[in-house]
Amino acid sequence: MSTGTYLPKPGAAPVGRMIAAQTALETRMLLRNGEQLLLTVIIPSLLLVLFSTVDVVDTGAGEAVDFLAPGVLALAVMSTAFTGQAIATGFERRYGVLKRLGASPLPRWALMTAKTLSVLVTEVLQIALLTAIALGLGWSPQGNPAAVLLLLVLGTAAFSGLGLLMAGTLRAEATLAAANLVFLLLLVGGGVIVPLEKFPDAARSVLELLPISALSDGLREVLQGGAAMPWGDALVLAVWAVLGLGAAARFFRWE
Secondary structure, eight states: OOOOOOSSOSSOOOHHHHHHHHHHHHHHHHHHOHHHHIIIIIHHHHHHHHHHHSOOSOOOSSOHHHHHHHHHHHHHHHIIIIIIHHHHHHHHHHTTHHHHHHTSSSOHHHHHHHHHHHHHHHHHHHHHHHHHHHHHTTOOOOSOHHHHHHHHHHHHHHHHHHHHHHHHHSOHHHHHHHHHHHHHHHHHHSSSSSOGGGSOHHHHHHHTTSHHHHHHHHHHHHHTTOOSOOHHHHHHHHHHHHHHHHHHHHHOOOO
């Protein structure tokens, strides 16, 4: 008995093609979500324009936009890799989406890879938009682009690990509340808008160890100060990335 010929041939697609398709889907879902757009695009853009044009915070000598632009770029990375990813993944876990995807031909590691690539695609769009706005406000960036890229990649890894850890261990509602609270706290105390020099020495020594502080200060050293590579800030981000991704891989629950 002939089994017949089926076109296309039955079976799972190559892993690379599945990752690309899932990345495109994740990116479209992220960009269609109004709350995520508020966090990833609108808030950073408004903060950059407002504090660059209105003398509210003392940012030191030089143009305010030169201080603010690196911090807002760091905030954009945190909003996408941490806050947005934690909330979206937490609710996918609650509604059983991750469980069903985990049972599909798409391997679980490939799903996480697609989510990471989606974050990177969104960040490219964010950075392009914020850079255009900052340049329009008179920003004069300096430094080595390779150092900026390394800091952004390390920051993405650090925040992505922390976001997945939160989404994979807390209930969706708790993740929503905690992720937004952390976003607000780090916006105020992470050196994004308010220089860390404004805080007491004891608090400053702790705040400097946060990933948002390391990323914003590192970007500022390169883009404003023209430093070659702020290795101290890069080390802080690398430690957070290893700890966050390692903990997420160990404790993430799919159900």
